[in-house]
Amino acid sequence: MVKTPSKPPKHSGYIEHGGFKGYLHNQALDIKRNPVIYLFLLVILAYFAIFNYAPMVGLLMAFEKYSPAKGLFGSKWVGLDNFKAFFGSPYFGRTIRNTVGIGVLDLLINFPAPIIFALLLNEIHNKFFKKTVQTISYMPYFISAVVACGLVVTFIEAGGPISQFVADITGGEPVNLMNDKKNFWGIYVTMNLWQGLGYGSIIYLSALSSVDQELYEAAYVDGAGRWKQCIHVTIPGIMPMVLMMLILRMGAIFAVGADKILLLYSPANYEYSDVINTYTYRIGILDSNYGLSAAVGLFNSIVGTTMLVITNKITKKLSGSSLF
Amino acid sequence: MKQKLTASRVVFLVIAVLILLAIAAVCLMPIWHVIMVSVSNPTAVTSHKGLVLWRLRNFDFQAYKIIFQYKSLWNGYLNTLFYIVLSCVITGFLTVIAGFVFSRRRFRYRNAFMLIISFTMLFNGGMIPTYMVIRKLGMIDTIWAMVLPGALNVFNIILMRTSMQGIADALEEAARLDGANEFVTMFKVILPLCKATFAVIILFTVVGKWNDFMSALLYLPTKTQLYPLQMEIRTILFQSTKQISSSADAASMNVYSRNIQYAVIVVSTLPILMVYPFVQKYFVTGMTVGAVKA
Numbered sequence: 355m356v357k358t359p360s361k362p363p364k365h366s367g368y369i370e371h372g373g374f375k376g377y378l379h380n381q382a383l384d385i386k387r388n389p390v391i392y393l394f395l396l397v398i399l400a401y402f403a404i405f406n407y408a409p410m411v412g413l414l415m416a417f418e419k420y421s422p423a424k425g426l427f428g429s430k431w432v433g434l435d436n437f438k439a440f441f442g443s444p445y446f447g448r449t450i451r452n453t454v455g456i457g458v459l460d461l462l463i464n465f466p467a468p469i470i471f472a473l474l475l476n477e478i479h480n481k482f483f484k485k486t487v488q489t490i491s492y493m494p495y496f497i498s499a500v501v502a503c504g505l506v507v508t509f510i511e512a513g514g515p516i517s518q519f520v521a522d523i524t525g526g527e528p529v530n531l532m533n534d535k536k537n538f539w540g541i542y543v544t545m546n547l548w549q550g551l552g553y554g555s556i557i558y559l560s561a562l563s564s565v566d567q568e569l570y571e572a573a574y575v576d577g578a579g580r581w582k583q584c585i586h587v588t589i590p591g592i593m594p595m596v597l598m599m600l601i602l603r604m605g606a607i608f609a610v611g612a613d614k615i616l617l618l619y620s621p622a623n624y625e626y627s628d629v630i631n632t633y634t635y636r637i638g639i640l641d642s643n644y645g646l647s648a649a650v651g652l653f654n655s656i657v658g659t660t661m662l663v664i665t666n667k668i669t670k671k672l673s674g675s676s677l678f
Numbered sequence: 679m680k681q682k683l684t685a686s687r688v689v690f691l692v693i694a695v696l697i698l699l700a701i702a703a704v705c706l707m708p709i710w711h712v713i714m715v716s717v718s719n720p721t722a723v724t725s726h727k728g729l730v731l732w733r734l735r736n737f738d739f740q741a742y743k744i745i746f747q748y749k750s751l752w753n754g755y756l757n758t759l760f761y762i763v764l765s766c767v768i769t770g771f772l773t774v775i776a777g778f779v780f781s782r783r784r785f786r787y788r789n790a791f792m793l794i795i796s797f798t799m800l801f802n803g804g805m806i807p808t809y810m811v812i813r814k815l816g817m818i819d820t821i822w823a824m825v826l827p828g829a830l831n832v833f834n835i836i837l838m839r840t841s842m843q844g845i846a847d848a849l850e851e852a853a854r855l856d857g858a859n860e861f862v863t864m865f866k867v868i869l870p871l872c873k874a875t876f877a878v879i880i881l882f883t884v885v886g887k888w889n890d891f892m893s894a895l896l897y898l899p900t901k902t903q904l905y906p907l908q909m910e911i912r913t914i915l916f917q918s919t920k921q922i923s924s925s926a927d928a929a930s931m932n933v934y935s936r937n938i939q940y941a942v943i944v945v946s947t948l949p950i951l952m953v954y955p956f957v958q959k960y961f962v963t964g965m966t967v968g969a970v971k972a
Contacts, residue, residue: 384786390860391785394775401772401830402795408811409803415810422810471701474694483695489955490702493709496954498889500908501943504915505708508939515711518728528727552705556962574681580690612805613892617916631805638806639896651804659801 416649429645436649445633452539453629453654457607459543465603467547468554469596473588475555476562477580488559491552503617506545507532535623542618542627557599558592565591601669605662608654630654709951716741716940720933741937745945753903754910755946761906762887765825769883770876772830777838777872778864783847792839799832809896821904823897824890834879841875842868874963881960888950907946914942 367383369376385392411426416436418429440446471491478484494502509516510531521528531537569587578586612631619627630650638647707729714730715723720741722734745751780788802808808827817823845868853867869876891908898904 388782388784391779391782394779395785395791398772398776398779398795398830399791402798404811404815405808405827405830406798406802409807410801412803412807412810415807422813426810474698477691477694478698483698487698487702489958490705492954492958492961493951494705496885496950497709497947498891498908498911500889500891500912500915501947504911504939504943505712507916508936509708513727515708515729522728548704548708551701553961560962570681579684580681580687616892616895617912634805639809644806644810647806648804651806655801655804662800 413648413652415645416652418645420645420648422644432645436646437653439646440650440653445628448625449628449630449633449650452626453608453610453631456539456542456610456629459539460546460610461603461607463543464546464550464554465600467551469558469592471551472555472558472562472592473584475559476588488552488555491555493552494549495553497549499614500617502545502549503614506541506618510541532620532623535626538619538623538626542615545614545618557595561592561595562588597669601662601665604665605658608658608661709947712940712943713948716937716944718937720937723936724933738937741934741941742945744934744938745941750902750905751907751910751914751942751945754905754907757904758888758907761821761824761890762884764821765829765883765887766880768825768829769834770880773834773838773879774864774869774876776830776835777842778868780835780839781842792835795835796832805896812897818897819899819901819904824893824904824906825887827893827897828886834882837875837879838872841872845871874960877960878963881957911942911946915939 368380372379414426415429417431417433418426419432419435420426420429424430475484475487478487497505508514511517512528512530514528517528517531520531531541565588569591570583573583573587608630610629610631612629612635615627615629615632616635619632631654634647634651634654637643637650711730714733717737717739718726718730718733719735719738723730726734779785780792782788803811812818812823812827815822817826849867849871850863853863858867887906889908890906891912894904894906894909898909902909
């Protein structure tokens with residue numbers, strides 16, 4: 355039990371050092387005095403029990419030949435068979451490679467890009483220009499995933515603006531860029547860059563605005579040019595925020611979302627577009643192979659959570675800042 | 679103190695401005711292209727290659743007339759608005775009571791229960807077990823599957839809790855002495871002081887529901903009349919514009935297919951893009967507070 359650090363309750367009637375009986379007495383009194391608090395707590399706990407913890411119990415189906423008719427406790431227990439089936443299938447290597455590939459590429463490009471964008475904006479002192487560029491750059495974020503993917507598909511088909519642009523540069527005929535399935539990673543990550551660049555820069559801009567202005571003046575007096583000021587004042591100033599975002603993103607490498615990929619991909623490019631989450635969706639929802647799908651999902655969750663915990667540990671050791 | 683403007687500084691600034699202008703152009707251009715194509719001559723659209731900066735040949739608003747008669751799209755629009763309102767009510771209420779409970783110092787187990795709940799941020803059951811729970815609850819093909827899963831999340835609770843912790847206990851006690859009960863205290867005394875945080879949570883809920891199509895994909899397998907707007911857009915953008923052909927003749931459908939697709943994008947996206955600059959500051963607060971507290 356967590357002890358409250360706050361002052362003891364004002365009302366009398368609580369028994370101190372009363373052992374278990376005293377504890378029960380105090381608890382009953384507490385509930386009587388704060389009925390609404392406990393009622394609310396019950397509602398909240400019920401919500402989390404149903405929508406968050408029940409699915410965790412449901413993960414048992416990963417170890418079963420699950421059939422909805424027989425239910426979670428009536429289906430046949432098969433141990434690790436589902437996992438073995440996944441690890442042994444050709445989908446294992448493919449989905450892992452694509453998940454890690456897309457996740458890492460996304461991290462390499464879409465983690466630093468908003469920081470660089472924020473640093474560039476920070477150098478501009480014309481308020482109107484800065485504000486306008488900011489507002490425009492957030493705009494793609496407010497375009498829904500469906501529309502954004504629809505734009506991508508029509509833009510990269512032969513003769514679409516992007517396909518034409520690529521053809522103009524390389525001097526060839528415009529082709530559908532998705533014809534080469536290896537382009538999928540790049541297309542996906544570029545779309546994320548377009549949607550997330552401005553929005554992702556928000557927190558860095560706010561971190562930048564809280565860097566002490568006197569530090570710049572002191573550095574200037576000491577003979578530091580703008581570049582030196584950036585290296586020695588600006589970057590250390592936003593470093594804690596950068597590290598925190600890095601932990602969050604590293605932890606999410608395995609969480610490449612299914613939604614956008616489900617819209618963008620097609621059987622023709624599954625080899626480079628099928629990630630763990632889309633595979634889970636296909637075998638679970640479309641093929642009703644629930645046990646296997648849950649096993650794949652559980653594998654993904656475990657790896658993802660482990661990544662988050664490890665990166666958190668490492669950053670804690672290196673810099674002292676951590677999430678939990 | 680004004681720092682001296684050196685020659686290299688000027689060069690740097692010019693390059694920086696050019697890069698920023700290019701980024702702004704890349705962000706704007708696709709949206710402009712879509713608007714222009716949607717009002718262009720359809721035959722010119724089919725033969726045109728590359729970016730469209732101004733309408734091709736002549737203005738042609740036929741695509742808008744066609745989608746105006748497309749009932750499913752407007753039905754989807756209404757459904758989405760309904761889901762948004764319902765989600766805001768549910769998420770708003772649940773998040774406020776959760777923030778209230780976990781911020782009360784007189785509640786002795788607040789940290790223990792907060793920890794239990796926070797675990798769901800780190801680990802979750804995943805797509806299929808969640809789907810099974812929804813199915814067992816009989817929510818498949820109902821509006822509840824569209825609003826209840828994810829209605830209460832830890833991130834929002836943390837935001838609300840932090841904001842409510844900042845309010846002095848004395849205020850609550852004063853309200854109690856004046857005879858206010860817990861509900862009145864929570865909604866009339868404490869909540870008004872957390873307006874900004876509440877607005878941020880509502881805003882994130884609105885955007886989330888506006889974009890959401892996965893819930894429909896998972897939980898609405900047959901009830902297409904419950905489809906949210908994004909599912910209708912998905913049909914038009916990724917499957918075929920022939921869906922609309924009940925409301926207009928098939929020949930003009932083929933000719934106008936790209937115009938129709940882009941007109942749908944304009945009709946569904948422009949309202950949001952018009953509104954968002956006015957609520958932008960809430961997103962900025964939300965992002966910053968969220969990042970610091972998470």
